[in-house]
Amino acid sequence: MRMNVSLIQQVSFAQLCRFAALLSLTLAVPLDARAAEPNWAKIEGRNITLFSPATMSWERLFTPRGHSGQKEYREGKNCLVCHGDIDEKEMGKHLVKAGGYIEPRPIADKPGWIVAKVKTAHDAENFYIQVEFDEGAQPNAQMDKDFETKVAVILDDGSVPEASRAGCWMACHSNMASMSASPTITATKYLPESRVSMGSAGGDQIKPEADLAKLREAGNYLEYWQGRLKADGTVSVVDGTILEKRSENAKPVVTATAKKTGTTWTVTFARKKIAGRPHKDIKPGKTYPIAIAIHAGFTAQRYHYVSLERKLVLDSGKADFVAALQK
C-alpha cells in the first residue's frame, strides 16, 4: 500500500480524472494504470507445458481400453503424477494429428504443444497471474474471426473435489460442441455433478434448478477467466462460471493486459482477491486448483492447448505457483 500512496501523490488531478474516464469506458483496464502492478522482472516464473487434447474427453479417459491410466486414477492417482512435466509434449505431438477416433478433424501443420512461463503475485487487494508463451508458427484456422489468441484460467478453491485431481478434464465431455461429430450439438463445458447421470458420451439430462442452486450455494462450480487477444495488444476479458454450462458474468471483475513481441505473448490478469460471489475468495492458507488453456491461430472450441491440474497458494506452501506478497 505504501507504493499506492506515493504514486497517487505523483499524479495530477487532471490525470486522475482522465484515468477515471478511461476506467468507465474500457472493458479491459490497462494494468499499467494501476498503482500496484508487481515488478515482474523480480518474480521467478514456472514453466509448464500445455498440449493439444484433441477429443480426449473425461468419458474417453474412462472408457475401457481408452486410457492406460484409468485404473490408477480411480484408485487415487492424479493426472499430474503420471503426465506432469513428463510426457505432455509427446502427448500433444501425437494427439494434434492422431487422426481417426482421437483427432478426426486435424488442423494441418498445427504445433502439438506450447510452453508457458507462469508468474503469480498478490498485494493487499489483488491477485495477479502472468502467462508468457511463444506460440510458434500457428496456421490460421479461421474458426474465430475476431481473436487471434485467447488465454483462459480455470480456478477452484477446493469446493469441487475432482478439480484438484483432474483440472479441466472434469469439465470436458464428449457431448460438447466440436467434441462430438454432430454439428447440432452446441453444449459448453459442464461438471458431471450437474447431470442426472453420466454415460459413455457424457450426460444429457441437466439436474433440476433447485439441485443446481444447492451446488452453486456450496461453491461446487469452477471459475474461469478468458482474455481475448488481438495482435495489436488489445484485450477484452470475460469471466464466468462452469456448472451445468459455461455462464459468462454480466460484468467482468477480472482485468488483463497483453503484449505481443514476434510470436511471444505476455498476458497479465488481475482481480481483487475478495471479489464476491460467484468469484472464489483467494486467500493465504488455502490450495487452489488452477489450469490454463490457450487458443492460438484463430481457433475455437476444443482446438486449444491445455495444462494439467496445477496448484496455487499465496505466500508459502507446496504448489506449482506460490504467489508472493508484493510490498
Ligand code: HEC
Ligand atoms: C497411472 C498413471 C496415469 C494416470 C493417473 C493418468 N494417466 Fe493418462 N495415460 C497414462 C498412460 C500410461 C497413457 C498411455 C501412454 C500414452 O499414450 O502416453 C496415458 C494416455 C493419456 C492420454 C492420451 C495420450 C496420447 O498420446 O494418446 C491423455 C490425453 C491422458 N493420458 C490424459 C490423462 C488425464 C487428463 C488424466 C487424469 C484424469 C490421466 N491421463 C491420468 C497414464 C496415466
